Amino acid sequence: MFIAPALLGLGVFFLLPMLRGVYLSFTQYNILGTPTWVGTANYEAIARDPLFWNALAVTGQYVVINIVLQTLLALGIALLMQRIAKSTFIRGMLLLPYLMANVIAALLWFWLLDYQIGIVNHLIETFGGSRIAFFGSEEWAIPTQALINTWRHMGYTALLIFAGLQVIPRQLYEAASLDGSNAVQTFFRITLPLLRPVLVLVLVVTVIGSFQVFDTVAVTTQGGPVNASRVMQYYIFQKAFTESQFGYGSALAVILFLILVLVAFVQMKFLRGNESDLG
Amino acid sequence: MPLTRSPHRSYDRPAKRINWRDVVPWVLLLIAIAVSVLPFYWVLRTSLSMNSSLAANATSLLPVGFNFGAFERVFGLQSTQESIAQGGSGADINFWVYLRNSVVFASITTAGAVFFSAMAAYAFSRLRWKGRNVVFSAFLATMMVPPIFTALPNFLLIKDLGLLNTMLGMVLPFIFMTPFAVFFLRQFFMNMSREVEEAAMLDGAKHFCIFFQIILPNAAAPIATLVLLTFIQQWNEYFWPLLVGNSADVRVLTVGLGVFKSQSPQGAPDWSGLMAATLISALPVLTLFMIFGKKIVNSIGFSGVK
Numbered sequence: 001m002f003i004a005p006a007l008l009g010l011g012v013f014f015l016l017p018m019l020r021g022v023y024l025s026f027t028q029y030n031i032l033g034t035p036t037w038v039g040t041a042n043y044e045a046i047a048r049d050p051l052f053w054n055a056l057a058v059t060g061q062y063v064v065i066n067i068v069l070q071t072l073l074a075l076g077i078a079l080l081m082q083r084i085a086k087s088t089f090i091r092g093m094l095l096l097p098y099l100m101a102n103v104i105a106a107l108l109w110f111w112l113l114d115y116q117i118g119i120v121n122h123l124i125e126t127f128g129g130s131r132i133a134f135f136g137s138e139e140w141a142i143p144t145q146a147l148i149n150t151w152r153h154m155g156y157t158a159l160l161i162f163a164g165l166q167v168i169p170r171q172l173y174e175a176a177s178l179d180g181s182n183a184v185q186t187f188f189r190i191t192l193p194l195l196r197p198v199l200v201l202v203l204v205v206t207v208i209g210s211f212q213v214f215d216t217v218a219v220t221t222q223g224g225p226v227n228a229s230r231v232m233q234y235y236i237f238q239k240a241f242t243e244s245q246f247g248y249g250s251a252l253a254v255i256l257f258l259i260l261v262l263v264a265f266v267q268m269k270f271l272r273g274n275e276s277d278l279g
Numbered sequence: 280m281p282l283t284r285s286p287h288r289s290y291d292r293p294a295k296r297i298n299w300r301d302v303v304p305w306v307l308l309l310i311a312i313a314v315s316v317l318p319f320y321w322v323l324r325t326s327l328s329m330n331s332s333l334a335a336n337a338t339s340l341l342p343v344g345f346n347f348g349a350f351e352r353v354f355g356l357q358s359t360q361e362s363i364a365q366g367g368s369g370a371d372i373n374f375w376v377y378l379r380n381s382v383v384f385a386s387i388t389t390a391g392a393v394f395f396s397a398m399a400a401y402a403f404s405r406l407r408w409k410g411r412n413v414v415f416s417a418f419l420a421t422m423m424v425p426p427i428f429t430a431l432p433n434f435l436l437i438k439d440l441g442l443l444n445t446m447l448g449m450v451l452p453f454i455f456m457t458p459f460a461v462f463f464l465r466q467f468f469m470n471m472s473r474e475v476e477e478a479a480m481l482d483g484a485k486h487f488c489i490f491f492q493i494i495l496p497n498a499a500a501p502i503a504t505l506v507l508l509t510f511i512q513q514w515n516e517y518f519w520p521l522l523v524g525n526s527a528d529v530r531v532l533t534v535g536l537g538v539f540k541s542q543s544p545q546g547a548p549d550w551s552g553l554m555a556a557t558l559i560s561a562l563p564v565l566t567l568f569m570i571f572g573k574k575i576v577n578s579i580g581f582s583g584v585k
Contacts, residue, residue: 002402006398006399006418006455009455010456013433013436073311077308080304080307095579097318099515100561100564104560104561122337154315236431237427250432257424
């Protein structure tokens with residue numbers, strides 16, 4: 001009885017929609033009228049759709065930049081905090097961007113990175129570089145989106161890793177230093193292996209989150225210039241709501257879902273995320 | 280935490296004696312903090328500037344042509360001529376309506392999700408029933424489902440119910456529970472001692488009594504944290520309100536900001552107006568953060584390391 005409202009939510013807004021989404025992906029449906037069953041036609045069309053492959057490639061690029069940059073920066077910040085400052089105040093300031101809405105992060109950087117009068121381009125010029133059309137050029141559109149996301153999440157990810165660092169027993173470090181291990185050796189032999197469960201979690205969360213980038217793209221570049229930042233979720237949104245191809249959009253969503261399941265599974269499997277070397 | 284103050288001052292000297300080996304780490308950490316915090320100063324600086332003067336003094340650290348015109352524009356206190364004279368677009372923002380909608384949307388979804396999730400968490404942690412673990416696994420699994428996957432069919436459902444562009448349609452998918460809230464509270468309820476509960480049982484107390492009089496009061500701290508996190512999350516939500524609540528009378532701030540931005544002419548956007556609107560939209564979260572910063576920060580460690 002206690003669980004009834006939550007079950008209602010689970011059933012009506014999670015489980016049934018999932019089934020309905022799969023069903024719709026096999027239909028042609030323009031929101032008005034009724035869906036017509038078309039078998040695997042949507043999936044066949046998607047396989048031949050250059051925009052789909054473009055969206056996949058663009059999303060992949062975004063995901064890779066995010067993982068590398070965000071994980072490395074966050075790991076660095078976490079180690080710095082561990083070493084010199086565990087203050088809540090500092091952690092709080094690093095967390096601030098994470099608490100902002102994507103839309104706000106997008107608008108804020110849309111201004112900072114403006115080609116004409118944005119402060120970042122002025123700084124670049126001051127240091128002798130030439131201006132970058134962050135949102136307006138095809139080669140920069142996706143890296144810029146990824147940088148904004150990295151800015152928003154780096155402190156949060158750092159805090160997750162920092163929390164993981166706190167769990168590593170002190171004695172291991174003492175033993176290592178007695179054995180004459182230097183800082184680099186200690187990092188690779190003790191810190192990194194013992195951080196693995198946290199790092200796996202961070203990777204899974206980052207990848208799954210990155211595949212679903214939408215808000216920043218919708219507010220800034222809207223998929224452009226040309227198709228340079230038309231990421232998967234934005235493409236799905238456009239197909240379903242702008243072009244009223246709901247069946248096609250649902251099929252795209254199913255594919256995105258399958259990719260995410262696969263990614264999570266592979267990461268868990270290869271990185272053995274559930275086990276800890278502490279055990 | 281004041282927005283505008285540079286963080287450097289109070290943390291330059293971590294100890295009485297300067298340890299030279301720590302200088303490089305400190306510099307790096309301060310850079311990371313500056314990158315996190317300084318953009319917000321720039322938003323403030325821009326919002327207090329005169330839009331038409333921004334281009335000429337793009338690098339000035341202080342507001343250029345200091346005035347509150349941008350805020351007046353956002354709050355709808357400026358006439359169209361004044362607004363255009365200061366470099367605004369003259370577009371209507373309906374800021375107060377969006378603000379009200381955001382408050383209503385975030386408050387209702389937070390209250391509902393936390394309360395019903397607490398009930399479910401109670402059932403998962405304190406009651407024994409058949410299939411408990413299976414059902415809990417189902418809840419956990421939904422944490423993995425990407426929102427876009429359920430958003431399309433949910434949109435159809437809300438449309439079939441005739442609830443497009445209504446507040447009810449916007450809050451329904453969130454109000455019964457969030458998988459995270461169920462999981463979060465279950466962890467706390469599991470660790471509560473059984474003794475008081477058992478004593479109450481012996482006195483003939485029913486589950487509802489126990490839930491309201493023992494479990495909820497004892498879990499006030501984690502519930503407060505969850506309310507905070509959920510509220511911030513919902514305040515920032517964009518995708519679902521964009522799909523279901525895009526008409527002007529139910530539009531929330533995040534969606535409104537996007538619309539406001541797209542209304543600025545491409546050539547010369549109303550940057551100071553846009554930044555003023557951005558700042559005000561972020562203000563509730565900033566305020567919560569100033570008051571409950573420690574709670575929020577400490578909850579991150581929990582949610583990460585299960």
